[in-house]
Amino acid sequence: MSTFTITLGEIVESELPVFDPNNKYPIFDEAYRQGLEIKIINHYWLYEIGQETIQIFQFAMNRKMWEIMPYYNQLYESLIELDPLATMDYTDIANIHSTNDTTTNQTGTNSTESDAKSRAVTSDTPQVHLSGDEDYATSAADSITNTTGSGSTITDGSQNGTTDGNTARTVKGSQGHQAALLMQYRQSILNIDMNIIADLESLFMSLWDNGDEFAGGEMYYGWTYGWIGSL
Secondary structure, eight states: OOSSSOBHHHHHHTTOOSSOTTSOOOOSOHHHHHHHHHHHHHHTTTOBBSSSSHHHHHHHHHHHHHHHHHHHHHHHHHHHHSOTTOSEEEEEEEEEEEEEEEEEEEEEEEEEEEEEEEEEEEOSOTTSOOOTTOTTOSEEEEEEEEEEEEEEEEEEEEEEEEEEEEEEEEEEEOOSOHHHHHHHHHHHHHHHHHHHHHHTGGGBOOOOOOOOTTTSTTOOOOTTTOOOOOO
C-alpha cells in the first residue's frame, strides 16, 4: 500500500496506461518497445510516483522518454550495425606508379674463313715409299677448298610505357574467444536498458514507508486517501 502518492504497480493494476499510447516515444525498433517498457515497470513497481495525479505522471513519463530516447536509439543502432565477432576490419590501399623507358641499339659484324685440302693417291706397289714428286703413284688426285664469308647484324629499337593503379587488401575477422565476445555484446545492450531506467528515477519519490508512527497508523498522507484521522 502506498503512503504518499501511489505506486507504479497500483497504476498498472488499475489498468491505466503508464506510457501514452497516442503519442509514442521514438524507438529504434518497434518490436523492442514492449520488452523495454516491461523492464521499466518491473523495476519501479513498488516506487511511488512523484507527481500529484496519474495524468501528470503520464505526461512526465512521456516527456522524459521523448527527451532521452533519440540519444539511446543511436546507441542501439550502433550496436546493431556492429558485428560482435569482428575484432579486425581494415583495408590497406597501395598506389602503384611505374614508368618503363627502354632503348636498345646493337650492331654486330661476323666474318668466317676456312681452307680444306684433300688428296687421294692410288699405287700398285704400296710397299714402296713415294718419291718427292710422287711419280711412283699409279694415280693421284688433289682437292683444295677455300670458303670465305662475312656479315653484319644491326638491331635498333625502343620501348616506352607507364602503369598507374591501386591495389586494395581487406582483412576482417575475429581474435579471441567468440563466446566471450557475444557475452560482452549482450551485456552492452542490457547496460543501455539500465541507463534508460536510471534516467527515469527522477519521476518517482525517493521516500519509502518504513512503518514508523509518521507513515503508518490511522493517519494517511497519500494523495489518494486525503486526510483521515480518528478523534
